[in-house]
Amino acid sequence: MLEAINGYLTRRGATTLAWLGGWASLIGFAASALIHAVTPSTYNSATRSVVAKQIYFTAWQILPGFSLFATLLSFVIIRIVVSTARDFGLSDYALETVIRVLVLELLPLITALFIALRSSAAINTEVALMNVHNEIKALEDVGVDSMRFEFIPRVIGGTISVLALSAVRGVIALALAYLVVYGAQFWNFAAFSLVVSKVFSLPILLGLSLKVFMFGLAVTVIPISEGLRAPQKLFFVPIAVLRGMVRLFFVLMLIEVASLAIKYI
Amino acid sequence: MERAPVRAPLIKNLEFKVGLLLALTALITLAFVGYVLHARGVFEPSRTLTLTADNADGVSVGMPVTYSGFAIGQVQRMTLTDSGQVHLLIDIPEKNLRWLRSTSVFTMEKPLVGAAKIKAFSADLKDPPLPANAERELFTGDTAQEIPILVARLKGILENVEAMTQAGSSINQSLASVSTLTQRMTGDYGVMEGMLGSAENARKVVDSIDRANTLLKSLNVVSLKVDSTLAKTDQRLFGQAGVMDSVQRSLNQVNGILGDARESLKKADAVLANAQGISADIKGATTDIGTLRAEVDDSLTKVNHLINEVNRKWPFARDAEIKLP
Numbered sequence: 001m002l003e004a005i006n007g008y009l010t011r012r013g014a015t016t017l018a019w020l021g022g023w024a025s026l027i028g029f030a031a032s033a034l035i036h037a038v039t040p041s042t043y044n045s046a047t048r049s050v051v052a053k054q055i056y057f058t059a060w061q062i063l064p065g066f067s068l069f070a071t072l073l074s075f076v077i078i079r080i081v082v083s084t085a086r087d088f089g090l091s092d093y094a095l096e097t098v099i100r101v102l103v104l105e106l107l108p109l110i111t112a113l114f115i116a117l118r119s120s121a122a123i124n125t126e127v128a129l130m131n132v133h134n135e136i137k138a139l140e141d142v143g144v145d146s147m148r149f150e151f152i153p154r155v156i157g158g159t160i161s162v163l164a165l166s167a168v169r170g171v172i173a174l175a176l177a178y179l180v181v182y183g184a185q186f187w188n189f190a191a192f193s194l195v196v197s198k199v200f201s202l203p204i205l206l207g208l209s210l211k212v213f214m215f216g217l218a219v220t221v222i223p224i225s226e227g228l229r230a231p232q233k234l235f236f237v238p239i240a241v242l243r244g245m246v247r248l249f250f251v252l253m254l255i256e257v258a259s260l261a262i263k264y265i
Numbered sequence: 266m267e268r269a270p271v272r273a274p275l276i277k278n279l280e281f282k283v284g285l286l287l288a289l290t291a292l293i294t295l296a297f298v299g300y301v302l303h304a305r306g307v308f309e310p311s312r313t314l315t316l317t318a319d320n321a322d323g324v325s326v327g328m329p330v331t332y333s334g335f336a337i338g339q340v341q342r343m344t345l346t347d348s349g350q351v352h353l354l355i356d357i358p359e360k361n362l363r364w365l366r367s368t369s370v371f372t373m374e375k376p377l378v379g380a381a382k383i384k385a386f387s388a389d390l391k392d393p394p395l396p397a398n399a400e401r402e403l404f405t406g407d408t409a410q411e412i413p414i415l416v417a418r419l420k421g422i423l424e425n426v427e428a429m430t431q432a433g434s435s436i437n438q439s440l441a442s443v444s445t446l447t448q449r450m451t452g453d454y455g456v457m458e459g460m461l462g463s464a465e466n467a468r469k470v471v472d473s474i475d476r477a478n479t480l481l482k483s484l485n486v487v488s489l490k491v492d493s494t495l496a497k498t499d500q501r502l503f504g505q506a507g508v509m510d511s512v513q514r515s516l517n518q519v520n521g522i523l524g525d526a527r528e529s530l531k532k533a534d535a536v537l538a539n540a541q542g543i544s545a546d547i548k549g550a551t552t553d554i555g556t557l558r559a560e561v562d563d564s565l566t567k568v569n570h571l572i573n574e575v576n577r578k579w580p581f582a583r584d585a586e587i588k589l590p
Contacts, residue, residue, distance in 0.1 A: 052283040053276070060282050090379060164290035171293050194336050197304035198327040205301065 022229060022247070029225040030217065036152045047153045054157025058119045059164050066114060067168060073110070074102055074173040078180045095181050095195045102173045104199070104208060104263075108166045109256050112215035115162055116248050120223040123154060124244040127227025128237045136228075151224050159216030166212045204263070211259045215252060222248040306358050313341070314355040314395065316371055316383070318403040321351040323381030324373070330355055330383045337361035337385065353403065355383075366392035372404045515575055522564075522571050529564045532557060 036042050078098050085094035130136050136146045174196070182188040226244030230236045302308065318324075321343050329336035338357035346352055357365065366387045375381045383403070429436045450459035454467035461467050502508050536557050 052279055055283045055286065056276060056279055060286055063286070088378075092379070160287065160290070164286055167290050167293045167297075171297065191336070193300075193304035194329060194339070196301060197306070198329075198339070200301045200304075201327070205298065 022226070022243075025229055026222060026225045026247070029228070030221045032147065033152055033155045033217075033221055036147060037156055042148055042152055046149055050149065050153030051157045051160075054154050055161050055164075058115060058158055059161035062114070062118065063165070063168070066111075066165070067172065070107060070110070070169045071172055071176065074107070074169075074176050075180070077102060077106070078173075078177050082180055095177060095192070096199055098177045098181075099174065099195065099199045102177070103170045104204070105256070105260070107169045107173055108162075108208070108212050108215060109252065111165045111169060112162055112212075112219055112252050113249075115158070115165070116219045116245070116252065119158065119161075120219045120248055121241060121245060123158075123220060124223030124227050124241045125237065127151075127224050128230045128240040131228055131230055132232050132234055132237060134232070154224065155217065155220040158220030159213060162216035162219060163212055166215075207259060207263065211255060214255050218248060218251045218255065222251060306356065309358045309360075311338075311356050311358045312362060312397060314338070314357055314365070315398070315400040316353040316355060316403040317400060318351045318353065318373065318405060320405075321345075321353065323375050324351075324353060324383070325380070328380070328383065330357070330371075330385055332361075332364045332385045332387070337364055340383070353383075362395065364390075365395040366390060367395055367399075368392045369395060369401070370404065371401055375405075515571075518571055518574070522567050525564050525567060529560055532560060 081098050081101065082091070082094045085091050085097065130150075136150075139146050139150070178188075178192050182192065223241075223244045226240050226247065230240030324340060324343060326340050326343060328340045330338040330340070338355050338361060340353055341356040342354040344352045344354070364387060365385060366389065368389065369385055369387045371383060371385050373381050373383050428434060431437075446459045449462075450456050452458040452464055452467075454461075454464055454471070457470060458464055458467040461470065500507065536553060539553055
């Protein structure tokens, strides 16, 4: 009986420790990545090439398709909000609501989630396989800093990708909102500017930038960190990807909820 | 497995595409920040207007101030002074200042649904412009606060109306009575029949009036007669040779007669005194008695005449009798 309880507690304790260890190594890796990212000596032609490739794969490849999808989604949501607001006689607030919902919250989150599904899963698997195949150790043995040449470029590339995609989508949504609310003419630009100026105060702008930056960091740092922590067995690779994805989803939601709470509570 | 180095040769114009994307992102970000700053009026000279209010319920920073439905400025800052007043600092771009005059009035309306609205009203745009750093009072009209009072009053009114219109209410009864009244008024005796209740009563009144008229005619005749009687009485009593005149004369005569009688009596007294001395002078006595007798006879005649006269003149005392001494 006692042994059973003892065994249970030991297993629980080990799991908790592993979980805490995961977060600790994640935070440690994120800190190290940030330090490397702001260190000028990190950048040379090799790292620039990896950063460029990362941006190409993460942002450029999906730009047309995903922009089309984001436009469609924005259009539907704007139409719903505007027509509902009109029905209730609240047209004055339709534009503000649309901007707040789409540009500030929904589009950055959807962008981050899409990149997480596509690139983060790939990065997680790649790093886990490199780890299993001892490639990281082999690189270090020949004097190549894996952090500097493999991971940091990915983090930088991923973050820039999320920032770029969010910016493009935000502008598309703003233009679409203007067209849906006022139609294809420029007479109401002053009224539109007034709403924009009301929504985008300095704290909101800074908050939005910080949020998107943290989304970008999360979609690359978490998969790399999880991939590195995976035991060097091939059958652990799917588990590492699974854990990484769950943790990434959790972190993205946490950032979003925290940003909402700071803004509206 | 996504391995960048393996795929590297497959990417055409990698640097250009990534550069384009980065440039686009930077451009979008800078342009947007610039646009937001422009929209917030950072590049435009503006003037501040202070509105004072009792409370800032429903006011938020960034709230527009409208003139004729167009936003001309916005709330920049809200402060609570030491005296408990709310100061709203309104930022108004200089190009919109022409809508505000020194006589402009500012109101805040709180509709049932939606946020409060600050509105500016300028009655005359030819008035002198609003001075710099002006301070104006913000008039607040709260629809929501007045609604409960309004509803309570409306309820009272509706109850009254209900009480008025239900069957058997006073107003219905009054209307029924009015209907009866007007119906009666259409009868032979008109309004009078309506007021008195029936045609019979009205006829009685008409008869009474007729009788009163007759009576008045008789009274008129009577009063004429009384008038003439009075005139005659006046004439008899106080007129020339009337009763009063005769009485006056008679009384004068009575006075004279009584004076004469007194004189005669004095003389009789002297005669009696003389009679005492008869023994002494009997001769003289016989002559005196002859004179006395003549005088007494004279007085008697006068009194007789007076009595006759009084009897003739005094109509009321038939049994008048003068007693002589």
